[in-house]
Amino acid sequence: MDFRTQTSSLDALSGVNADALVLVLAGDTLPVGLDASVAAAAKDAIKLGDFELKAGKTLVLPRVAGLKAPRLVLACAGKASLKSARSAVQSALSALKSGGTVHAALAFAGFDSLSEALVEQTVLAALEVSYVYRHTKPSAPAAPKLAKLSLLLGKDDAKAAKAGLARGQAIGAGIELAREAANRPPNYATPTFLAEQVKALGKSHGLKVEVLDQKAVEKLGMGSFLAVAKGSTEPLRFIVARYEGAAKTVAPVVLVGKGITFDSGGISLKPGAGMDEMKFDMGGAASVLGTLRAVAELKPKLNLVAIIAACENMPAGNAVKPGDVVTSMSGQTIEILNTDAEGRLILCDALSYAERFKPAVVVDVATLTGACVIALGGVRSGMYASDDELAGALLAAGDAALDPCWRMPLDDEYEEGLKSNFADVANVAGREGGSITAAKFLQRFASKYRWAHLDIAGTAWKSGGAKGGTGRPVGLLTHFLLSQVR
Structure with a gap:
Protein backbone atom coordinates (compact mmCIF):
# COMPACT_ATOMS: atom_id res chain seq x y z
CA MET A 1 0.00 0.00 0.00
CA ASP A 2 1.14 3.52 -0.82
CA PHE A 3 1.15 5.75 2.27
CA ARG A 4 1.24 9.53 1.94
CA THR A 5 0.76 12.60 4.10
CA GLN A 6 -1.31 15.61 3.12
CA THR A 7 -1.75 18.92 4.93
CA SER A 8 -5.42 19.66 5.69
CA SER A 9 -7.26 21.12 8.66
CA LEU A 10 -10.46 19.68 10.13
CA ASP A 11 -12.45 22.70 8.97
CA ALA A 12 -11.51 22.12 5.32
CA LEU A 13 -12.21 18.41 4.84
CA SER A 14 -14.84 19.02 2.18
CA GLY A 15 -12.11 19.97 -0.27
CA VAL A 16 -10.12 16.73 0.14
CA ASN A 17 -9.85 14.87 -3.17
CA ALA A 18 -9.97 11.08 -2.64
CA ASP A 19 -12.29 8.16 -3.31
CA ALA A 20 -13.22 8.16 0.37
CA LEU A 21 -12.79 10.56 3.26
CA VAL A 22 -12.36 8.68 6.55
CA LEU A 23 -12.88 10.55 9.83
CA ALA A 40 -23.99 18.29 8.99
CA ALA A 41 -23.79 14.74 7.61
CA ALA A 42 -22.64 13.33 10.96
CA LYS A 43 -25.36 15.16 12.92
CA ASP A 44 -28.01 13.93 10.49
CA ALA A 45 -26.77 10.31 10.77
CA ILE A 46 -26.82 10.55 14.57
CA LYS A 47 -30.32 12.05 14.56
CA LEU A 48 -31.60 9.25 12.30
CA GLY A 49 -30.01 6.60 14.55
CA ASP A 50 -27.66 5.38 11.82
CA PHE A 51 -24.54 6.36 13.75
CA GLU A 52 -23.54 6.75 17.39
CA LEU A 53 -20.52 8.32 19.01
CA LYS A 54 -19.66 5.06 20.72
CA ALA A 55 -16.56 2.92 20.32
CA GLY A 56 -16.82 0.46 17.46
CA LYS A 57 -19.49 2.32 15.48
CA THR A 58 -18.75 2.84 11.77
CA LEU A 59 -20.86 4.27 8.96
CA VAL A 60 -20.25 4.76 5.21
CA LEU A 61 -22.19 7.64 3.63
CA PRO A 62 -22.21 8.02 -0.19
CA ARG A 63 -22.43 11.34 -2.03
CA VAL A 64 -22.53 13.72 0.91
CA ALA A 65 -23.54 17.21 -0.21
CA GLY A 66 -20.62 19.62 -0.26
CA LEU A 67 -17.86 16.96 -0.16
CA LYS A 68 -15.47 16.44 -3.04
CA ALA A 69 -14.89 12.82 -1.91
CA PRO A 70 -17.75 10.56 -3.08
CA ARG A 71 -17.74 8.60 0.20
CA LEU A 72 -17.59 9.71 3.83
CA VAL A 73 -16.68 7.11 6.46
CA LEU A 74 -17.34 7.94 10.10
CA ALA A 75 -15.63 5.73 12.70
CA CYS A 76 -15.84 6.26 16.44
CA ALA A 77 -12.89 5.25 18.59
CA GLY A 78 -14.50 6.11 21.92
CA LYS A 79 -11.50 6.88 24.07
CA ALA A 80 -8.65 8.87 22.55
CA SER A 81 -6.26 5.96 23.09
CA LEU A 82 -3.83 4.33 20.70
CA LYS A 83 -5.56 0.97 20.94
CA SER A 84 -9.02 2.45 20.31
CA ALA A 85 -7.72 4.49 17.39
CA ARG A 86 -6.18 1.47 15.71
CA SER A 87 -9.39 -0.50 16.12
CA ALA A 88 -11.44 2.34 14.61
CA VAL A 89 -9.08 2.71 11.64
CA GLN A 90 -9.24 -1.02 11.00
CA SER A 91 -13.04 -0.98 11.16
CA ALA A 92 -13.29 2.01 8.81
CA LEU A 93 -10.91 0.61 6.20
CA SER A 94 -12.57 -2.82 6.41
CA ALA A 95 -15.83 -1.13 5.45
CA LEU A 96 -14.15 0.08 2.24
CA LYS A 97 -12.36 -3.19 1.50
CA SER A 98 -14.90 -4.72 -0.87
CA GLY A 99 -15.94 -1.51 -2.62
CA GLY A 100 -14.44 0.63 -5.33
CA THR A 101 -12.22 2.78 -3.14
CA VAL A 102 -8.64 2.98 -4.39
CA HIS A 103 -7.50 6.08 -2.52
CA ALA A 104 -8.67 6.93 0.99
CA ALA A 105 -7.81 10.07 2.95
CA LEU A 106 -7.92 9.72 6.73
CA ALA A 107 -8.22 12.36 9.44
CA PHE A 108 -8.39 12.17 13.23
CA ALA A 109 -10.58 14.38 15.41
CA GLY A 110 -10.65 14.53 19.19
CA PHE A 111 -7.06 13.32 19.62
CA ASP A 112 -4.41 15.50 21.27
CA SER A 113 -2.05 15.31 18.31
CA LEU A 114 -1.00 13.17 15.39
CA SER A 115 1.83 11.37 17.21
CA GLU A 116 4.41 9.01 15.76
CA ALA A 117 2.70 6.14 17.54
CA LEU A 118 -0.73 7.03 16.12
CA VAL A 119 0.65 7.18 12.58
CA GLU A 120 2.50 3.90 13.08
CA GLN A 121 -0.62 2.11 14.28
CA THR A 122 -2.68 3.57 11.44
CA VAL A 123 -0.24 2.10 8.94
CA LEU A 124 -0.29 -1.27 10.71
CA ALA A 125 -4.10 -1.28 10.79
CA ALA A 126 -4.25 -0.58 7.06
CA LEU A 127 -1.77 -3.36 6.28
CA GLU A 128 -3.70 -5.77 8.49
CA VAL A 129 -6.89 -5.05 6.55
CA SER A 130 -5.19 -5.48 3.17
CA TYR A 131 -3.41 -8.76 3.95
CA VAL A 132 -4.70 -11.84 2.09
CA TYR A 133 -2.95 -15.22 2.05
CA ARG A 134 -2.97 -16.64 -1.47
CA HIS A 135 0.28 -18.57 -2.02
CA THR A 136 -1.40 -22.00 -2.12
CA LYS A 137 -4.97 -20.74 -2.61
CA PRO A 138 -5.65 -19.60 -6.19
CA SER A 139 -9.31 -19.06 -5.24
CA ALA A 140 -8.43 -16.46 -2.61
CA PRO A 141 -10.23 -13.11 -2.94
CA ALA A 142 -8.55 -10.54 -5.12
CA ALA A 143 -6.41 -8.01 -3.35
CA PRO A 144 -8.44 -5.08 -2.00
CA LYS A 145 -8.67 -2.17 -4.42
CA LEU A 146 -7.65 0.20 -1.65
CA ALA A 147 -4.05 0.88 -2.57
CA LYS A 148 -3.34 4.41 -1.34
CA LEU A 149 -3.87 6.00 2.06
CA SER A 150 -3.26 9.70 2.66
CA LEU A 151 -2.99 10.83 6.27
CA LEU A 152 -4.41 14.30 6.73
CA LEU A 153 -2.37 16.34 9.17
CA GLY A 154 -1.67 19.81 10.43
CA LYS A 155 1.43 21.82 9.59
CA ASP A 156 3.08 20.96 12.90
CA ASP A 157 2.60 17.19 12.51
CA ALA A 158 4.93 16.55 9.58
CA LYS A 159 7.96 15.40 11.58
CA ALA A 160 5.99 12.97 13.73
CA ALA A 161 4.15 11.65 10.69
CA LYS A 162 7.35 11.00 8.77
CA ALA A 163 8.87 8.98 11.65
CA GLY A 164 5.61 7.11 12.27
CA LEU A 165 5.22 6.21 8.62
CA ALA A 166 8.76 4.84 8.41
CA ARG A 167 8.38 2.73 11.54
CA GLY A 168 4.90 1.53 10.66
CA GLN A 169 5.88 0.46 7.16
CA ALA A 170 9.03 -1.32 8.37
CA ILE A 171 7.23 -3.18 11.15
CA GLY A 172 4.35 -3.90 8.79
CA ALA A 173 6.72 -5.45 6.25
CA GLY A 174 8.21 -7.57 9.02
CA ILE A 175 4.80 -8.69 10.25
CA GLU A 176 3.71 -9.63 6.74
CA LEU A 177 6.90 -11.65 6.19
CA ALA A 178 6.36 -13.46 9.50
CA ARG A 179 2.70 -14.17 8.67
CA GLU A 180 3.52 -15.44 5.21
CA ALA A 181 6.19 -17.79 6.54
CA ALA A 182 3.89 -19.11 9.27
CA ASN A 183 0.88 -19.53 6.98
CA ARG A 184 2.71 -21.62 4.39
CA PRO A 185 1.80 -25.32 4.66
CA PRO A 186 4.47 -27.45 6.32
CA ASN A 187 5.36 -29.17 3.06
CA TYR A 188 6.25 -25.70 1.74
CA ALA A 189 7.67 -24.02 4.86
CA THR A 190 10.45 -26.47 5.62
CA PRO A 191 13.71 -25.73 7.45
CA THR A 192 15.30 -25.26 4.02
CA PHE A 193 12.59 -22.75 3.10
CA LEU A 194 13.35 -20.71 6.25
CA ALA A 195 17.04 -20.70 5.37
CA GLU A 196 16.23 -19.52 1.85
CA GLN A 197 14.08 -16.69 3.24
CA VAL A 198 16.91 -15.47 5.46
CA LYS A 199 19.40 -15.72 2.60
CA ALA A 200 17.11 -13.68 0.35
CA LEU A 201 16.72 -11.06 3.07
CA GLY A 202 20.48 -10.99 3.53
CA LYS A 203 21.04 -10.45 -0.18
CA SER A 204 18.46 -7.66 -0.48
CA HIS A 205 19.47 -5.82 2.70
CA GLY A 206 23.21 -6.44 3.01
CA LEU A 207 23.15 -8.86 5.96
CA LYS A 208 25.74 -11.51 6.76
CA VAL A 209 24.08 -14.93 6.66
CA GLU A 210 25.43 -18.36 7.53
CA VAL A 211 23.43 -21.59 7.27
CA LEU A 212 24.76 -24.66 9.07
CA ASP A 213 23.76 -28.16 7.96
CA GLN A 214 23.66 -31.36 10.00
CA LYS A 215 27.36 -32.07 9.62
CA ALA A 216 28.26 -28.62 10.99
CA VAL A 217 25.76 -28.97 13.83
CA GLU A 218 27.23 -32.36 14.75
CA LYS A 219 30.70 -30.81 14.82
CA LEU A 220 29.45 -28.19 17.28
CA GLY A 221 28.12 -30.92 19.57
CA MET A 222 24.48 -29.87 19.46
CA GLY A 223 23.23 -33.26 20.59
CA SER A 224 19.93 -31.91 21.87
CA PHE A 225 18.99 -30.20 18.61
CA LEU A 226 20.09 -33.26 16.62
CA ALA A 227 17.94 -35.54 18.77
CA VAL A 228 14.78 -33.67 17.82
CA ALA A 229 15.61 -33.51 14.12
CA LYS A 230 16.66 -37.10 13.50
CA GLY A 231 13.14 -38.55 13.13
CA SER A 232 12.45 -36.43 10.04
CA THR A 233 13.59 -36.83 6.45
CA GLU A 234 13.66 -33.02 6.12
CA PRO A 235 17.21 -31.81 6.82
CA LEU A 236 17.71 -29.46 9.76
CA ARG A 237 19.03 -25.96 9.30
CA PHE A 238 20.78 -23.74 11.86
CA ILE A 239 20.55 -20.19 10.54
CA VAL A 240 22.59 -17.19 11.70
CA ALA A 241 22.11 -13.68 10.30
CA ARG A 242 23.91 -10.51 11.36
CA TYR A 243 22.84 -6.90 11.00
CA GLU A 244 25.71 -4.54 11.76
CA GLY A 245 24.53 -0.99 12.37
CA ALA A 246 27.00 0.00 15.09
CA ALA A 247 30.74 -0.24 15.72
CA LYS A 248 32.18 -3.72 16.03
CA THR A 249 33.01 -2.99 19.67
CA VAL A 250 29.29 -2.65 20.50
CA ALA A 251 27.95 -5.91 21.94
CA PRO A 252 25.05 -7.24 19.88
CA VAL A 253 21.52 -8.08 20.85
CA VAL A 254 20.80 -11.71 19.96
CA LEU A 255 17.34 -12.98 19.03
CA VAL A 256 16.80 -16.75 19.02
CA GLY A 257 13.77 -18.23 17.27
CA LYS A 258 12.25 -21.68 17.63
CA GLY A 259 11.79 -23.05 14.10
CA ILE A 260 9.89 -26.33 14.43
CA THR A 261 8.30 -26.25 10.98
CA PHE A 262 5.97 -29.10 11.93
CA ASP A 263 5.48 -30.63 15.34
CA SER A 264 3.80 -34.03 15.42
CA GLY A 265 4.93 -34.47 19.01
CA GLY A 266 7.33 -37.19 17.91
CA ILE A 267 6.95 -40.53 19.69
CA SER A 268 4.85 -38.67 22.30
CA LEU A 269 2.35 -38.13 19.48
CA LYS A 270 -0.11 -35.27 19.68
CA PRO A 271 -3.88 -35.85 19.28
CA GLY A 272 -4.99 -35.67 15.67
CA ALA A 273 -7.53 -32.88 16.17
CA GLY A 274 -5.93 -29.56 15.41
CA MET A 275 -2.55 -31.09 14.57
CA ASP A 276 -2.52 -29.15 11.30
CA GLU A 277 -1.94 -26.02 13.36
CA MET A 278 1.43 -27.38 14.40
CA LYS A 279 2.78 -25.82 11.20
CA PHE A 280 2.68 -22.63 13.30
CA ASP A 281 5.22 -24.08 15.73
CA MET A 282 7.86 -22.09 13.88
CA GLY A 283 6.16 -18.85 14.96
CA GLY A 284 9.22 -17.85 16.99
CA ALA A 285 11.46 -18.25 13.96
CA ALA A 286 8.95 -16.38 11.79
CA SER A 287 8.88 -13.45 14.22
CA VAL A 288 12.67 -13.30 14.37
CA LEU A 289 12.75 -13.29 10.56
CA GLY A 290 10.15 -10.53 10.45
CA THR A 291 11.98 -8.47 13.08
CA LEU A 292 15.22 -8.83 11.14
CA ARG A 293 13.40 -7.42 8.10
CA ALA A 294 12.02 -4.47 10.11
CA VAL A 295 15.44 -3.66 11.55
CA ALA A 296 17.11 -3.91 8.15
CA GLU A 297 14.56 -1.40 6.83
CA LEU A 298 14.90 1.05 9.73
CA LYS A 299 18.72 0.81 9.98
CA PRO A 300 19.10 1.63 13.70
CA LYS A 301 22.57 2.06 15.18
CA LEU A 302 22.86 -1.31 16.88
CA ASN A 303 24.24 -4.76 16.18
CA LEU A 304 21.81 -7.64 15.91
CA VAL A 305 22.35 -11.37 15.57
CA ALA A 306 19.34 -13.49 14.59
CA ILE A 307 19.56 -17.24 15.24
CA ILE A 308 16.97 -19.72 13.99
CA ALA A 309 17.15 -23.41 14.87
CA ALA A 310 14.90 -25.14 12.34
CA CYS A 311 13.78 -28.76 11.99
CA GLU A 312 10.71 -30.98 12.11
CA ASN A 313 9.66 -33.14 15.07
CA MET A 314 8.45 -36.42 13.63
CA PRO A 315 7.93 -40.03 14.79
CA ALA A 316 10.13 -42.64 13.12
CA GLY A 317 12.05 -45.80 13.89
CA ASN A 318 15.13 -43.70 14.62
CA ALA A 319 13.32 -40.87 16.42
CA VAL A 320 14.28 -39.88 19.94
CA LYS A 321 12.32 -41.83 22.58
CA PRO A 322 11.01 -41.01 26.06
CA GLY A 323 13.79 -42.02 28.42
CA ASP A 324 16.64 -41.25 26.03
CA VAL A 325 19.49 -39.14 27.38
CA VAL A 326 21.25 -36.68 25.09
CA THR A 327 24.21 -34.34 25.55
CA SER A 328 23.65 -30.68 24.76
CA MET A 329 26.21 -28.29 23.31
CA SER A 330 26.81 -26.95 26.83
CA GLY A 331 27.86 -30.43 27.98
CA GLN A 332 24.79 -30.82 30.20
CA THR A 333 22.94 -34.09 29.73
CA ILE A 334 19.17 -34.12 29.29
CA GLU A 335 16.73 -36.94 30.00
CA ILE A 336 13.94 -36.67 27.45
CA LEU A 337 10.78 -37.70 29.26
CA ASN A 338 8.42 -36.30 26.63
CA THR A 339 9.38 -35.86 22.98
CA ASP A 340 6.61 -33.29 22.57
CA ALA A 341 8.63 -30.90 24.75
CA GLU A 342 11.01 -30.47 21.84
CA GLY A 343 11.19 -26.70 21.47
CA ARG A 344 13.31 -26.30 24.57
CA LEU A 345 15.64 -29.03 23.27
CA ILE A 346 16.54 -27.08 20.14
CA LEU A 347 16.58 -23.72 21.92
CA CYS A 348 19.01 -24.83 24.62
CA ASP A 349 21.70 -25.52 22.02
CA ALA A 350 20.94 -22.25 20.24
CA LEU A 351 21.29 -20.40 23.56
CA SER A 352 24.67 -22.03 24.13
CA TYR A 353 25.73 -21.04 20.61
CA ALA A 354 24.75 -17.42 21.34
CA GLU A 355 27.55 -17.17 23.94
CA ARG A 356 30.17 -16.80 21.20
CA PHE A 357 28.81 -13.36 20.27
CA LYS A 358 29.44 -11.97 23.78
CA PRO A 359 25.94 -10.49 23.65
CA ALA A 360 24.57 -7.49 25.51
CA VAL A 361 21.32 -9.40 25.84
CA VAL A 362 19.66 -12.52 24.41
CA VAL A 363 15.92 -12.91 23.85
CA ASP A 364 14.52 -16.24 22.71
CA VAL A 365 11.08 -16.43 21.11
CA ALA A 366 9.07 -19.64 20.96
CA THR A 367 5.63 -21.15 20.68
CA LEU A 368 6.74 -23.19 23.64
CA THR A 369 3.91 -24.37 25.88
CA GLY A 370 0.18 -24.94 25.90
CA ALA A 371 0.41 -24.00 29.57
CA CYS A 372 1.10 -20.40 28.57
CA VAL A 373 -2.07 -20.39 26.46
CA ILE A 374 -4.04 -21.52 29.50
CA ALA A 375 -2.42 -18.85 31.65
CA LEU A 376 -2.63 -15.83 29.33
CA GLY A 377 -4.85 -16.79 26.39
CA GLY A 378 -4.24 -15.00 23.12
CA VAL A 379 -3.91 -11.47 24.48
CA ARG A 380 -0.43 -11.27 26.02
CA SER A 381 2.72 -13.26 25.36
CA GLY A 382 4.40 -14.77 28.39
CA MET A 383 7.69 -13.08 29.27
CA TYR A 384 10.44 -14.39 31.54
CA ALA A 385 13.59 -12.41 32.29
CA SER A 386 16.66 -12.86 34.44
CA ASP A 387 17.05 -9.09 34.76
CA ASP A 388 14.53 -6.49 36.00
CA GLU A 389 15.73 -3.75 33.64
CA LEU A 390 15.43 -6.10 30.68
CA ALA A 391 11.95 -7.15 31.78
CA GLY A 392 10.90 -3.51 32.05
CA ALA A 393 12.20 -2.75 28.57
CA LEU A 394 10.26 -5.65 27.05
CA LEU A 395 7.06 -4.69 28.88
CA ALA A 396 7.41 -1.08 27.69
CA ALA A 397 8.14 -2.19 24.12
CA GLY A 398 5.07 -4.42 24.09
CA ASP A 399 2.85 -1.61 25.34
CA ALA A 400 4.26 0.85 22.80
CA ALA A 401 3.73 -1.62 19.95
CA LEU A 402 0.24 -2.72 21.09
CA ASP A 403 1.83 -6.18 21.17
CA PRO A 404 1.80 -6.74 24.95
CA CYS A 405 3.50 -9.31 27.13
CA TRP A 406 3.23 -10.20 30.81
CA ARG A 407 6.10 -10.97 33.14
CA MET A 408 5.98 -14.45 34.65
CA PRO A 409 7.98 -15.77 37.64
CA LEU A 410 11.31 -17.57 37.64
CA ASP A 411 11.52 -18.66 41.28
CA ASP A 412 14.19 -21.30 41.93
CA GLU A 413 11.61 -23.62 43.48
CA TYR A 414 10.08 -24.24 40.05
CA GLU A 415 13.26 -26.05 39.01
CA GLU A 416 12.71 -28.90 41.46
CA GLY A 417 10.51 -30.81 39.05
CA LEU A 418 13.25 -30.89 36.42
CA LYS A 419 15.54 -33.11 38.47
CA SER A 420 16.50 -36.44 36.91
CA ASN A 421 18.04 -39.63 38.29
CA PHE A 422 19.77 -40.29 34.99
CA ALA A 423 20.88 -36.90 33.61
CA ASP A 424 21.72 -33.37 34.68
CA VAL A 425 18.18 -32.27 33.93
CA ALA A 426 14.88 -33.63 32.61
CA ASN A 427 13.16 -31.87 29.73
CA VAL A 428 9.78 -31.68 31.49
CA ALA A 429 8.50 -31.36 35.03
CA GLY A 430 4.97 -31.95 36.27
CA ARG A 431 1.78 -30.51 34.81
CA GLU A 432 1.65 -27.57 37.20
CA GLY A 433 3.30 -24.35 36.06
CA GLY A 434 4.34 -25.89 32.76
CA SER A 435 5.28 -22.62 31.06
CA ILE A 436 7.40 -21.64 34.06
CA THR A 437 9.28 -24.93 34.30
CA ALA A 438 9.97 -24.75 30.56
CA ALA A 439 11.49 -21.31 31.09
CA LYS A 440 13.51 -22.62 34.04
CA PHE A 441 14.90 -25.34 31.76
CA LEU A 442 16.05 -22.71 29.24
CA GLN A 443 17.52 -20.52 31.96
CA ARG A 444 20.09 -23.23 32.73
CA PHE A 445 21.60 -22.62 29.30
CA ALA A 446 21.50 -18.81 29.46
CA SER A 447 23.43 -18.09 32.64
CA LYS A 448 26.34 -16.27 30.98
CA TYR A 449 24.41 -13.24 29.74
CA ARG A 450 21.27 -11.17 30.32
CA TRP A 451 18.41 -13.27 29.02
CA ALA A 452 14.70 -13.18 28.40
CA HIS A 453 12.26 -15.70 27.01
CA LEU A 454 8.98 -14.96 25.21
CA ASP A 455 6.43 -17.78 25.13
CA ILE A 456 4.16 -16.87 22.22
CA ALA A 457 2.12 -20.07 22.04
CA GLY A 458 -1.07 -18.08 22.59
CA THR A 459 -0.28 -15.09 20.39
CA ALA A 460 1.59 -16.35 17.32
CA TRP A 461 -1.53 -17.58 15.53
CA LYS A 462 -5.31 -17.66 15.64
CA SER A 463 -7.59 -20.67 15.28
CA GLY A 464 -11.12 -21.04 13.95
CA GLY A 465 -12.50 -18.93 11.12
CA ALA A 466 -9.62 -16.48 11.43
CA LYS A 467 -6.99 -19.25 11.38
CA GLY A 468 -3.58 -17.91 10.47
CA GLY A 469 -0.36 -16.41 11.72
CA THR A 470 -0.52 -13.04 13.47
CA GLY A 471 3.06 -11.90 12.97
CA ARG A 472 3.43 -11.33 16.70
CA PRO A 473 5.67 -10.36 18.42
CA VAL A 474 7.46 -8.54 15.56
CA GLY A 475 6.13 -5.22 16.86
CA LEU A 476 7.28 -5.86 20.42
CA LEU A 477 10.72 -7.06 19.34
CA THR A 478 11.29 -4.16 16.97
CA HIS A 479 10.35 -1.58 19.57
CA PHE A 480 12.58 -3.36 22.08
CA LEU A 481 15.54 -3.27 19.70
CA LEU A 482 15.01 0.41 18.96
CA SER A 483 15.03 1.07 22.70
CA GLN A 484 18.46 -0.57 22.93
CA VAL A 485 20.15 1.97 20.64
CA ARG A 486 22.68 3.89 22.72
Missing part, protein backbone atom coordinates in the same frame (compact mmCIF):
# COMPACT_ATOMS: atom_id res chain seq x y z
CA VAL A 24 -11.89 8.81 13.05
CA LEU A 25 -13.59 10.46 16.01
CA ALA A 26 -12.68 10.26 19.70
CA GLY A 27 -15.01 11.32 22.49
CA ASP A 28 -18.80 11.47 22.75
CA THR A 29 -19.37 14.79 20.98
CA LEU A 30 -18.48 16.13 17.55
CA PRO A 31 -15.43 18.40 17.69
CA VAL A 32 -15.81 22.16 17.49
CA GLY A 33 -14.61 23.61 14.19
CA LEU A 34 -15.34 20.50 12.12
CA ASP A 35 -15.94 21.08 8.41
CA ALA A 36 -19.55 22.23 7.98
CA SER A 37 -20.50 19.60 5.37
CA VAL A 38 -18.98 16.76 7.39
CA ALA A 39 -20.57 18.00 10.61
